[in-house]
Amino acid sequence: MVISTIGGEHYLTPEFLTYKDKNVYDFIISRYNNVSFYATGRDAIFRIVEVVRDRILWLPDFLCESIYKPLKKSGVAVKFYHVKDDFRDQGTDKVRKTDFVYIINYFGLVDEALFRFENTIVDITHSFIIFDNDFNYTGKISICSLRKLLPIPDGALLAGYVKIEPTYEIRQSFVEKRTFGLLSRYYSYLNKFSSDENFYVLKEAEKLLDQSGTYGYSMSYLSQNLLKCVDFQQIAQKTKENYDYLKMKLKKHYPGFSQYFPVVFSSREERDNARQKLGKKGIFCPVHWDTSFLGVSNDLSDRIMSIPCDYRYGVSHTGKIINILGG
Amino acid sequence: MVISTIGGEHYLTPEFLTYKDKNVYDFIISRYNNVSFYATGRDAIFRIVEVVRDRILWLPDFLCESIYKPLKKSGVAVKFYHVKDDFRDQGTDKVRKTDFVYIINYFGLVDEALFRFENTIVDITHSFIIFDNDFNYTGKISICSLRKLLPIPDGALLAGYVKIEPTYEIRQSFVEKRTFGLLSRYYSYLNKFSSDENFYVLKEAEKLLDQSGTYGYSMSYLSQNLLKCVDFQQIAQKTKENYDYLKMKLKKHYPGFSQYFPVVFSSREERDNARQKLGKKGIFCPVHWDTSFLGVSNDLSDRIMSIPCDYRYGVSHTGKIINILGG
Numbered sequence: 001m002v003i004s005t006i007g008g009e010h011y012l013t014p015e016f017l018t019y020k021d022k023n024v025y026d027f028i029i030s031r032y033n034n035v036s037f038y039a040t041g042r043d044a045i046f047r048i049v050e051v052v053r054d055r056i057l058w059l060p061d062f063l064c065e066s067i068y069k070p071l072k073k074s075g076v077a078v079k080f081y082h083v084k085d086d087f088r089d090q091g092t093d094k095v096r097k098t099d100f101v102y103i104i105n106y107f108g109l110v111d112e113a114l115f116r117f118e119n120t121i122v123d124i125t126h127s128f129i130i131f132d133n134d135f136n137y138t139g140k141i142s143i144c145s146l147r148k149l150l151p152i153p154d155g156a157l158l159a160g161y162v163k164i165e166p167t168y169e170i171r172q173s174f175v176e177k178r179t180f181g182l183l184s185r186y187y188s189y190l191n192k193f194s195s196d197e198n199f200y201v202l203k204e205a206e207k208l209l210d211q212s213g214t215y216g217y218s219m220s221y222l223s224q225n226l227l228k229c230v231d232f233q234q235i236a237q238k239t240k241e242n243y244d245y246l247k248m249k250l251k252k253h254y255p256g257f258s259q260y261f262p263v264v265f266s267s268r269e270e271r272d273n274a275r276q277k278l279g280k281k282g283i284f285c286p287v288h289w290d291t292s293f294l295g296v297s298n299d300l301s302d303r304i305m306s307i308p309c310d311y312r313y314g315v316s317h318t319g320k321i322i323n324i325l326g327g
Numbered sequence: 328m329v330i331s332t333i334g335g336e337h338y339l340t341p342e343f344l345t346y347k348d349k350n351v352y353d354f355i356i357s358r359y360n361n362v363s364f365y366a367t368g369r370d371a372i373f374r375i376v377e378v379v380r381d382r383i384l385w386l387p388d389f390l391c392e393s394i395y396k397p398l399k400k401s402g403v404a405v406k407f408y409h410v411k412d413d414f415r416d417q418g419t420d421k422v423r424k425t426d427f428v429y430i431i432n433y434f435g436l437v438d439e440a441l442f443r444f445e446n447t448i449v450d451i452t453h454s455f456i457i458f459d460n461d462f463n464y465t466g467k468i469s470i471c472s473l474r475k476l477l478p479i480p481d482g483a484l485l486a487g488y489v490k491i492e493p494t495y496e497i498r499q500s501f502v503e504k505r506t507f508g509l510l511s512r513y514y515s516y517l518n519k520f521s522s523d524e525n526f527y528v529l530k531e532a533e534k535l536l537d538q539s540g541t542y543g544y545s546m547s548y549l550s551q552n553l554l555k556c557v558d559f560q561q562i563a564q565k566t567k568e569n570y571d572y573l574k575m576k577l578k579k580h581y582p583g584f585s586q587y588f589p590v591v592f593s594s595r596e597e598r599d600n601a602r603q604k605l606g607k608k609g610i611f612c613p614v615h616w617d618t619s620f621l622g623v624s625n626d627l628s629d630r631i632m633s634i635p636c637d638y639r640y641g642v643s644h645t646g647k648i649i650n651i652l653g654g
Contacts (some may be wrong), residue, residue, distance in 0.1 A: 013344075014341040014342075014344040014345050015341075017340075017341040017344065017510075017513075018341050019517075022438065146402070153507070170524075172528070173500075173503075175507060176500075176503040176504050176506070176507040176528070177503050179478070179503070179505040179506050179507040179510055180502060180506040180507065180547075180549065183344075183506055183510070183549055184547065184548055184549040184552075185345075185550035187548065188548070189548060190346075191551075195548045197497075197547065197548040197549065201499070201503070219510055220507075220524065221514065221522045222507065222511040222514060222523040222524065225511075225514035225517075258335055
């Protein structure tokens with residue numbers, strides 16, 4: 001069993017346990033207003049009901065189930081606009097002035113035209129890493145799943161024109177499992193991923209979260225401190241190098257920059273073949289996102305694949321991927 | 328609320344996450360035969376039923392409930408011998424050649440005469456730290472609760488003339504809670520113990536263990552790797568310096584050496600007063616052990632107190648304790 005050598009969960013290393021001068025925590029506090037720290041993206045998203053209330057919330061039809069699920073639970077009335085395979089939107093002409101528009105920054109690419117609307121909620125999980133402010137669009141409300149892109153057990157941010165506080169304390173069992181898993185994963189990584197102790201426990205944590213019907217939990221004290229242990233510029237710079245290298249070597253690419261390099265294939269079959277080929281070599285490329293839960297097929301969803309290119313990797317990793325994909 | 332500045336649980340620091348050349352794991356493997364790694368001391372102790380079987384096991388009447396509980400559960404027939412207030416034993420003349428004798432090394436002090444018996448099980452939790460081999464007595468079977476003396480979420484060893492394997496996989500929820508707790512505690516420690524996130528979760532972990540009626544669980548892959556991150560000589564040397572300093576400054580002391588410096592007061596009242604005085608200053612001195620669960624009062628148990636003097640501390644800590652106790 002190849003557990004993974006590229007992709008998959010982050011891991012906690014000794015380097016990411018010592019406070020840094022220029023750290024992610026300070027960056028967040030200085031850049032965003034009225035920041036609240038939540039356990040997960042889902043916990044934060046659920047709480048935007050506080051501002052949306054009885055208005056309409058327009059969602060893109062290319063999105064993650066973990067965005068949709070808490071919104072459905074919150075009772076917010078939603079409508080959809082279409083996202084085309086160049087990540088541009090269609091159908092937002094029906095949006096009224098008082099409506100809210102949920103904008104996802106896709107791999108650092110966002111349709112600027114969407115910012116003509118007053119009530120924007122921007123998902124910046126893919127663009128958080130962008131250190132050039134001009135391209136990191138924020139909304140009236142901004143949301144970021146921090147735990148997805150940093151070596152921390154839990155964490156998401158909700159920020160904007162008003163402070164929206166978490167409802168509950170921490171997601172105890174979830175964050176305990178993830179702390180144990182991320183630390184155990186570090187030693188597995190040092191030993192060529194020979195132990196799967198982390199694999200099962202991290203999977204269980206996600207299952208717990210998926211099964212949870214309650215949202216609005218806080219980020220742990222531990223993870224808030226771990227945010228102070230990540231040198232923001234350093235990981236952003238490293239990610240940028242990887243992204244640019246992939247961009248240079250792979251023919252098809254989109255403008256943008258994130259911790260994932262998106263590749264859109266000409267068919268689902270071609271995409272699945274590529275994923276399988278990479279998977280056999282221990283390279284795990286996720287699909288952002290499988291939208292089958294919406295009941296309608298999205299063209300992008302069928303053909304997209306994300307190549308991990310975050311701070312953990314270098315040319316030895318991206319080069320391996322390029323060799324397999326054949327440029 | 329003073330959570331603690333001296334004593335209480337260990338914490339995981341970045342230093343204790345990097346592999347060391349001369350580490351505790353290698354020390355254990357080189358020094359002991361047929362080593363098995365268990366989740367807790369209780370898990371290891373329960374499994375000695377494999378060798379004791381239908382023989383009598385003699386226990387000292389000065390012991391921890393967590394030694395007694397799993398033995399009772401295992402169905403082993405026990406008898407008691409007395410331990411006097413100089414830590415010497417009494418009443419072992421009734422022990423037969425085929426019986427087993429459980430010997431606790433008290434703070435590095437053990438009655439050599441007990442080793443005239445063939446079937447010895449020695450609890451080396453207090454003496455594990457002794458690097459001078461002459462004083463670190465081992466038995467036919469040796470047991471050590473590693474998690475009590477090192478910065479690891481779980482871990483105990485069982486070693487001796489025969490290999491006794493764990494029955495179950497890891498104590499999942501217990502080790503997850505402890506990993507989260509020990510790491511969160513590190514950041515609380517850095518911030519003058521201002522967060523109690525670790526306190527409650529570590530307490531819960533012990534409660535889980537206390538409520539568990541099943542024993543024989545394995546040590547996690549994570550903690551086995553963390554054993555490789557502790558420089559044995561370094562922590563032993565530091566502990567020795569602290570122990571010797573207390574020995575020099577406090578009038579009453581016993582020969583021996585461990586991660587705790589035992590003080591025996593003239594009365595229970597005097598002991599309790601001293602503990603309270605120290606507690607108010609954030610210095611947590613445990614009692615090894617309260618034997619009230621046995622139904623008979625032990626003279627030592629009523630009057631003893633343990634001063635933590637492990638690798639985490641230095642003269643600034645021990646000096647504070649001496650000032651409060653008044654030498």
